[in-house]
Amino acid sequence: MRFVKKFLFHRVAFVFLAILIQLLVIIAAILKFYNYFAIFYGASIFISVAALLWIINKNMNPAYKIAWIIPILLFPIFGGLFYIFYRGNKLSERQRKKMKSIVDKTKDSLKPQQSILEEMKLKSETAANQSRYIQNYAYSPPFKNTITEYFAIGELKFERLKEELKKAEHYIFLEYFIIEEGVMWNSILDILVEKAAAGVDVRVVYDDAGCIFTLPHRYDKKLEEMGIKCCIFNSLIPVLSSRLNNRDHRKIAIIDGHTGFTGGVNLADEYINEFRKHGHWKDAAIMLKGEAVWSLTVMFLTMWGYLRGTYEDFNQFKNDTLPHKAQEKDGYIQPFTDNPLDDETVGQIVYLNLINKAKRYLYITTPYLIIDNEMITALSSAAKGGVDIRIITPHYADKWYVHEVSKSYYKVLVDSGVKIYEYTPGFIHSKTYVADDEYAVVGTINMDFRSLYLHFECGVWLYNSESIVDIKEDFLSTLKMCRQITVEDFKDVKWYKALARSVLRIFAPLM
Numbered sequence: 001m002r003f004v005k006k007f008l009f010h011r012v013a014f015v016f017l018a019i020l021i022q023l024l025v026i027i028a029a030i031l032k033f034y035n036y037f038a039i040f041y042g043a044s045i046f047i048s049v050a051a052l053l054w055i056i057n058k059n060m061n062p063a064y065k066i067a068w069i070i071p072i073l074l075f076p077i078f079g080g081l082f083y084i085f086y087r088g089n090k091l092s093e094r095q096r097k098k099m100k101s102i103v104d105k106t107k108d109s110l111k112p113q114q115s116i117l118e119e120m121k122l123k124s125e126t127a128a129n130q131s132r133y134i135q136n137y138a139y140s141p142p143f144k145n146t147i148t149e150y151f152a153i154g155e156l157k158f159e160r161l162k163e164e165l166k167k168a169e170h171y172i173f174l175e176y177f178i179i180e181e182g183v184m185w186n187s188i189l190d191i192l193v194e195k196a197a198a199g200v201d202v203r204v205v206y207d208d209a210g211c212i213f214t215l216p217h218r219y220d221k222k223l224e225e226m227g228i229k230c231c232i233f234n235s236l237i238p239v240l241s242s243r244l245n246n247r248d249h250r251k252i253a254i255i256d257g258h259t260g261f262t263g264g265v266n267l268a269d270e271y272i273n274e275f276r277k278h279g280h281w282k283d284a285a286i287m288l289k290g291e292a293v294w295s296l297t298v299m300f301l302t303m304w305g306y307l308r309g310t311y312e313d314f315n316q317f318k319n320d321t322l323p324h325k326a327q328e329k330d331g332y333i334q335p336f337t338d339n340p341l342d343d344e345t346v347g348q349i350v351y352l353n354l355i356n357k358a359k360r361y362l363y364i365t366t367p368y369l370i371i372d373n374e375m376i377t378a379l380s381s382a383a384k385g386g387v388d389i390r391i392i393t394p395h396y397a398d399k400w401y402v403h404e405v406s407k408s409y410y411k412v413l414v415d416s417g418v419k420i421y422e423y424t425p426g427f428i429h430s431k432t433y434v435a436d437d438e439y440a441v442v443g444t445i446n447m448d449f450r451s452l453y454l455h456f457e458c459g460v461w462l463y464n465s466e467s468i469v470d471i472k473e474d475f476l477s478t479l480k481m482c483r484q485i486t487v488e489d490f491k492d493v494k495w496y497k498a499l500a501r502s503v504l505r506i507f508a509p510l511m
């Protein structure tokens with residue numbers, strides 16, 4: 001009853017009610033046209049046929065096409081109209097111009113590093129090709145003169161983040177999908193308030209959908225009153241719209257341009273196991289110190305400028321006095337971002353490159369395993385060719401229906417030789433790839449349709465970095481706490497559960 005009462009007075013209830021009213025108005029309008037049923041029916045069929053032709057000929061993932069084609073065929077009167085109202089990345093011309101500023105400012109601020117690519121090519125043409133793709137299509141160049149530190153658990157990242165925040169002298173930038181009042185955020189907030197009072201430029205960006213149940217409404221105003229500048233990404237509005245499809249799923253912290261953090265860890269207590277939400281929460285993060293932090297800084301500033309509607313000279317935030325000099329063990333570090341509105345699936349291609357180029361092994365951790373045919377083919381082909389492919393997923397679900405969809409992919413992968421494990425102590429939220437002791441990615445990008453196609457994401461691609469060994473060792477240590485999925489597990493699945501998984505899997509791209 002307490003939860004029901006809280007929900008009824010929550011702004012989500014208001015938004016839900018407003019959208020429901022809009023749906024009822026649409027239905028009422030349709031009933032109003034009932035007297036002209038033949039005309040209305042013909043118009044609806046025409047719209048649905050036009051939508052089908054548009055979907056079939058549009059350059060989009062085939063799984064998305066199927067997920068839309070089926071409901072339109074099942075409900076031809078409403079299906080086409082629903083697609084028009086709710087389809088993916090629908091932006092007005094004004095919004096597109098604003099979003100284009102993110103790409104333009106990124107291009108202007110992050111110059112290509114051809115000399116580093118040529119140097120990398122002498123060591124490995126494969127590595128140089130992967131790096132070149134990220135530079136050319138995510139506009140994110142590779143860097144040297146950067147040391148990295150990998151955190152195998154959220155608690156370690158939390159402690160180190162507090163240490164680095166306390167050292168800030170000029171600015172602190174935080175961009176997170178989820179922030180929740182509690183032990184983690186409150187202790188960080190105390191530092192931010194203290195630093196803001198001392199004249200440090202403190203800025204925070206959070207995603208409204210991600211924080212809908214974790215922060216009070218208009219929490220940005222509260223932070224502004226504390227001297228902390230704040231922007232909300234994609235504020236939840238009571239209008240039937242596809243805008244909520246695009247979310248800011250990035251987790252970025254930057255201190256003075258010389259230190260940066262990213263990875264799967266949000267600023268909420270379950271990420272440091274202060275609150276056991278789904279058993280033990282296993283996550284991962286990475287810290288950068290050096291020149292590569294400039295990429296993270298540009299990511300934040302472009303988003304800030306878009307949300308705030310301001311123009312700043314990014315160079316004033318560039319730290320040109322970084323003391324670190326490149327050492328062989330530091331390798332090549334390439335932070336990158338993925339913009340869901342540019343029709344370039346950077347995150348997916350970075351992952352596919354690692355899968356296709358792996359020679360000996362590829363170890364993956366992901367909270368969700370909801371993948372398209374290209375990813376299934378790449379993983380299966382690599383495993384059939386003798387590459388040791390291992391994937392760790394959660395044992396306890398945060399969303400039962402998503403977990404069931406993940407399980408629907410187990411059999412085809414296991415039959416192909418991919419080894420799948422579930423993290424039995426609880427929920428694994430880290431998103432890491434490590435291959436052949438040479439390559440790794442740590443970031444925010446899940447192996448699901450939302451992360452790969454709809455969200456703003458980021459990650460760090462590493463080649464020959466010392467942290468790659470740490471990522472591998474973390475995976476192997478975690479493996480000891482996992483249960484391997486075998487062919488025997490598929491024999492005990494009830495027919496109705498298998499059917500439910502199959503149906504959910506069809507609509508996975510729309511979840």
